[in-house]
Structures are given as C-alpha cells and as structure tokens.
Amino acid sequence: MKHKVSTTVNGRKHEDEVEPRLLLVHYLRDNLGLTGTHIGCDTSQCGACTILVDGKAVKSCTLFAVQAEGKNLMTIEGMAKDGELHPIQQAFWDEHGLQCGYCTPGFIMAAAYLLSTNPNPSDEEIRKGLEGNLCRCTGYVNIVKAVQSAAKTMSTAPAKKAPVAAGGE
C-alpha cells in the first residue's frame, strides 16, 4: 500500500506515491535522482545523508519519506545558486576540506545548519557541531578550517547568508 507524499525540495514541489517504509534518503536518491546525498552507514552514525528539513540539519536516513510530508527540504544540490557556489562550498574547496568527497555533502549541510544557528562559532563549537558526521580522509583539520573560513565570508557578506535559517528559501 502506497502513501502520498508532497514535499518541496530545493525550491521545487514534488508529489509521489511511496511505500510507507521508504527512507527519505532513498526517496531523494532513487525517486528524485538527487544522488548528492550519500549513504555511509545503516545506523544513523555517519551523517553522509545530512540534509536540511525546514532549515534544520537532519540525517535523511532517520526519517521515512512520508514523514517529510509538507516539509521544505534542501539537499546539497540546492546550495549553489545561479552557478555560484555557496560560501560553505567555496570554503571547502579553498581549504581542501575534502579528499574522496563522499562525506562532503553531509558535512556541508551540517555546517550550513551550524552557521545558521551560530554564525561565529569557536573551534570547539564547530567540532561539537559536526560531531554527527564522520570523515575518514581529512582528519577534520581542514573541515574545521573551512567552516571557520565560511563563517567569516558569510558574516562579511550577509546577502550570501541565504538559504539556511529560512528553511531553504
């Protein structure tokens, strides 16, 4: 038996009939073709599937697709606007905050939420804020640097602070 689910993903409305047990992450990847959201575990430990749900960082493997009914979602694919990278994406690039890149979308989304609630986090606050995400390549050194650098850019260019707090708009 299928259930209807309607969501807004990266500003675009979607309506689908899905199995009630379908996880949100599978819905995004398999139904909507948004494969930038990755799956790295099956116990909600790794954070590779982190997206924003109404502006809050959520591991999309912890929700069923039907629980996203009426929600405003943002995935990594929604971060760059008009061909311009989001400052957090730019900072990950500039600071070498990624190697294999598999965990990166999740980190960028988690960082987006962190900076929406704490625009000027300390080193410790960044580390704490990203504790729900695992990276095996970088030792987190340059990820922390990237978030610091993004915070700086975003606080000096408020116009670019765009998508997060407003729930993806």
Next chain:
Amino acid sequence: MAVTQLIGAKIHRREDPRLITGHGHYIDDFVRTGTAYAAFVRSPFAHARIKSIDITDASKAAGVVGVFTARDFKGQLAGTHPAAPAFTAAKKYVPERYPIAEQEVCYQGEIVAAVLAESRAQAADAANMIQVDYEELPAVMNLEKALEPGSPKVHSDGPDNITWDIPYIGPEATEAAFKEADVVVKERILQNRLAPVPMEPRGVMAEFERFDNKLTIWMSSQSPHFIRLFVSGSMGLKESQVRVISPDVGGGFGAKISPYPEDYLVPALSRMAERPVKWIETRTESIQNTTHGRGQFYDVEVAAKKDGTLSALRVTQYLDAGAYHGTFGGFQAVACLMAGGAYKWPGGISARTIGILTNRVPTDPYRGAGRPEATHLVERVVDLVAQELKMDPVEVRKKNFIQPKEFPFTQHFGLVIDSGDYEKALDKALHLAGYDELRKKQAEMRKQGRYMGIGLSTWIELCGFGPSAATAPATGGIALAESAQVRVLPTGSVIVYTGTHAHGQGHETTFSQIVADQLGMPMENIEVRHGDTAEGTAFGYGTYGSRSLAVGGVAVSKATGKVIDKGKKLAAHLLEAAEEDVVFEHGSFHVKGSPDKSKAFGEVAFASYGMGLPEGMEQGLEAVAYFDPPNLVWPFGAHVAVVEVDAETGAPQLTKYVAVDDCGNIINPMIVDGQIHGGVVQAIAQALYEEVVYDDDNGQLKTGTLTDYLVPSAGEVPNPFIVDKTITPSPTNDLGVKGVGEAGTIAASAAVINAIVDALSPFGITHVDMPATPDKLWRMMKEARK
C-alpha cells in the same frame, strides 16, 4: 610564464567542484535500465557446516527474479580466490576459497546464497526468507591456541591453521649481540584488528551483454585492471571482453584492492539473469565482510648497551590471516623487514612471521600495511630501552639513527634506503613541540598529581611499489610498474591516462601540475583520466602503497617527455633546423640562440596530424610510457604527541600533536598536508578508539556497526595539530618524489602510545596496548596503586 610554476604550488583541486555540489559519481549513483538488485545471505556462524538451504518461500516472494546457491555458480565461475605469494615461505598452506560457500562456512558473513529482485527492498526481504540449516563447528579465534597441535581447525579439511611461516633471518644471527648485551628488554606488542571503513562502502554493478559476449563492471575499486584480470579469468572471458569502470571512489585505505566474492558473483548473476545487476554493501556488511587490517601480535626482544646503543633486535610476527589467505594479505609480513626502523642495529636483526588462520574475515593491506606495525614495535622498544636505562628517548634515537652520509644504506634484509636525514626532522619536530618546556611542564604537573606524557615516533617507511625485480615474484608475475599515456589532440589540448586510481588523493590535480609544467601550458588544457580499463594503456596497477606519484606520476612525466621529444623532431623539420639545435621552453620550440624562430606547442601538435612530416615519422602526437622504478622510495619523519591521562577516569586527552614529515619533493603541499592529517587521525583512531572485536568463543562479531566500532569524529582530533616538513629528494626517480599517502598512519600510533606510557611511567607502567581506552588505563593505574 615561469617554467616550474605549478609543481610545488598550492593548487586547488580540479576534482572538487563536482564533489562539493553533489555531482560526483560514486558507484551507487549509477543505474542501468532493467537493473535487478542483489542481496546476499550470509553465514551467522563463524564456523559451520551447511546441511541444507531451503529457498522455497524466497523464490515465491514479491519481485524475486531468482534465488541462487553455490551449485548455480558452478558453470559460471572457475578457479579459486587468488592469493599473491608475497614472500617465499618455508611453509605455506592456502585454503581454497570460492565466492560462495557450498558445504562449510569459515567466517561470520561468508556468502551462502544470493537473491535477485526488482528492487533492493524486495531482494532484502526475500533474502530473509531463505532458511539455512547449519551444524555449528568449533570456531578457532585465539592465535596461540590455533598453533597448538590439537587445535580445532579453521577449515575442517585443512592440515593445520598455519597459512605461512617465513623465517627471514634466524636467531643465530643475533646471538652474539644478545650475549654481549648490557640490557635485554622484552615485550609482547599487540596490533588491534581494524576495519578500514571507507565512508563509501563497496559496491558492484555488472552488465553482461550476451550477444556480444562482453561484460562491463562498475565498481568502487582501487585497482580496476586487477579486477578485470581476475574476473575475466574466473568467468572464462578474455581480458579484452571485460571492462571495469571505477568512477569516483569514496575512500579505499587498502580495502578496495583485492577482489571480493561479490566482484565475481554480481557479474555471474548478470550473465545468468541476462540483466544488469547491482549490489551495494551496507555498512554492517562492510564491517563484517570487507577485509580487516592489523590483527597481530609481536614478540620482541632487544639487546642494548648501557650507553643507549641499540645492538640487536629479535621479532616474531603472529598474524591473524582470518579464514583465508587475503589476496595481498601476505604483504603485511613486510613489518618484519621494516622492524629495524630508522636505526642501525650493528648486532643484527632476526625476524620470523607466522600467518595464522582463524574463523574471522580475512585480513589484507590496510593503510600502511605492515609498516605501521613495524614503526609501532620499533618505536615502542626504543622507548622501553630508554625507560630501562633512564635515558631521554630523544638521546637514544639520535645515538642510533642511520646518518645522512650513510645513504644509500643497505639494511639487514638487503633493502636499500635511498635517502634521509632523520635527526633534522626530529630536531624540527622537537622545536615545534617545545620539547624542553614540555618536559619542565611535565615535572610540574606530576607534582600536582597530573599525568602528562610526551611521545615520539621517528618513523621511516618504504613505499612506491614497485621495482619489477621485487614485485613481479610477489604478485605471481605482474610487476607493479606503472603506465601512462599522454595524447595530444590536433588542437593542442591533452589527455593524460594513468594506470593509478585516485580515491581522494587528487591525481587529477597533481598529475596535471606535472604535465602542465613540462608542456608549459595551463592546467585547463589537460584532462587526467583514470579508472576505466577501456581507456589508456594495456594495464594499470592501481593506487595503494603510496605508489601513485613515485611510480605513476613518474610514468606520466616520462610519457610527456616522449611527446616533447617527438614534437622537437617535428619542430626542427618545420623550422628547418637541426633537431639538436631546437629547444623546448615555456610551451614553444625554438632554435637555440634565436627565440624568434619558434613554433608553439599547439602549432606543432596540429602539424603532427597534417602532411609533410619528416621522412619516416607517423602522424599524431602521443606516447605511452611505463616506469619500472629502480628502487622503492623511503619517506620518513618525526612525530611528537602530548597526552594527558586523567588520573581519576583514565581518559587520555591528546593536547598537542606535531608531525614533521619528509616525502621528498612536493608537487602540491596542500594535498600533502591533507594526507598527513587524515593518516595521523587514522592511526590515533587505532591507538585510542578502534578495535574489531569478536566473541572469543563463538566468533560472533561484536563491533558490527559504527555504534560499536568507534571511528573518531571532529571532537576526538588533537588540537593544536601542527604539520611541517623537511625535504630530502629521492634519488630513485627524476621528480625526486617519495610518497605520503600512508605516512601519517605509519607514524602516529607509536607517538600516541609512547606519550601515554610516558604519562603513566610514575606508576611503573612500561607498556600499554592499543586501543588505550579509558577503562584499560584506569585499570592499569588501579593495579599499579595496589
């Protein structure tokens, strides 16, 4: 337009724009029309006999395309799992391994049945309906007990549980030194079994085209050409009929080199079902079935003099091979050959390795493979000697280092260390760490009942596999040379094909830097391609063992040189000059002494596809090069860890980490630092957090998820974490480069554990095994206080 403007510069990675926007292509992002999904039924027991398999319910389940057991694969797959010989063994037993078990399962997770269904969920549902009747057999879990004559056997038809026994150098070689020693120090040093945990688990998608008799495999692999070799052979196809595509790979760490059962089963399922078939490993499957690393213990004995001279070393490696001999599992025995570390050992080294079968998943190379173990043991025993003699561990190290003027240095196993300056790296690290102040602070803190320790690791490694003379016999015939093809298109842009395979290392960037400098053109004119066996040279050897730059990068540079040579001939013809009078500089060919008489590289490229070429010259501008390095390369460095152990809880806190590493000449310092960061944290993880734990009696995996297998997060990483370098070029290759992919992992566990032991030395503690968990340290302190 300087000549070497890109090599050595911090160039931002070309691969990043796609990866930071969610447009990377990892294996699970691919799908073919008509794909069926595979799920595997795996043994819940570490050791059991399969009595029967009932597939009735599963076969009838919704969406099921087919259910398959060992019998179904008999006409599909031939031969047993490959096991590279690695080293010549005195005794060797390689149990036969098939991708799917028929009668006996020998580790928890071994595949017994496969289901194909229209969706992933349906495949998983049906797999749960398969009833397997097992008769449980005793599980062999303990390495020492496994060696006892009466021990139960890992394979009920096996002769015993020893897969290899290699006495490299016998104890007689060190007898004199031990007789003359002032002190002898002994220790048993454990190496906890680790799960590599690349963030992207493994995955395979295969499409067999029946009427063309062609097979395409998409998979997450570090070595697609080796997979083509193995799978084509097993499936009765020609190597040329199989194409392996390994797209963006979400980390490997050694665990994606060897072939796995699923790499054979998924293509065979595609051939049987006449559909594309896809399987993506879950994390639980990954921790259970993807090869593990380490899982060893060492009995070590050192003979030393009162003045701190390290005379002789005796090492026996007991290695948990798991249930089968891993394809490259034997390589881990290199720990013995590297056991001497950065020191001379005038009285010799004796070493022996014993590979022991247990009912666990096989071990295979994991970042560093053998070299982290060697560093850990030698750096530990150097500290034991220092502690015994009440000397500063810095002094003992400096007294015994191989000296800069002694390179090339032939060590006890006949390996030739190319270059080094160990003391320089150590001095730099001590300076950055503020060693003398730290010692003062330590003394003050001890007065307050606080336990801070300083740990050193003056590590060395060998990498860049490797010279054909050493590697062809070790793999069973294929030398780990590397190949490159540089192809210049008519309008002057360049495609570089490399047989290496990046999974985070940034080859698209660094290899472009090399070629751009050589050709004097912007990087944007150059595409670097890898990971598709249908492109490039006949064979690529993959990425592992910190080999990509020192072997593959050099091959790229050589192929580029060949292109320039041909271009020079053609330019001379076009400029009506003698070839020896033509020079290539800043992207153009000109006549020596008359820079106006010139042809740009692009002009020459275009002309090469035209008419009127010199007599005997063929059209086109491209070249293939193979590089067979004359020696391995030998990076080194010095790391300092500072740890405070909480006297009440036993919790170790890394309060500072300094890494000074020397990987020879550097192409991109940003990437080098990144490799060190990640490598160090992976070793800190071994030292403090990670351990694959099985039940000692029944072989049940107890750390099967990331909830129980503790991969550190950002909060567990040392801060400050200072990274610096010295540069000692390698004389082994024209670029003067060594390797850096494994350096941090090879170095760091010893520094962390040495710091913990140093912190706890007031308790009389001389050794701590990994992982140094709070409860372990708390118990040790409690015991010592009694």
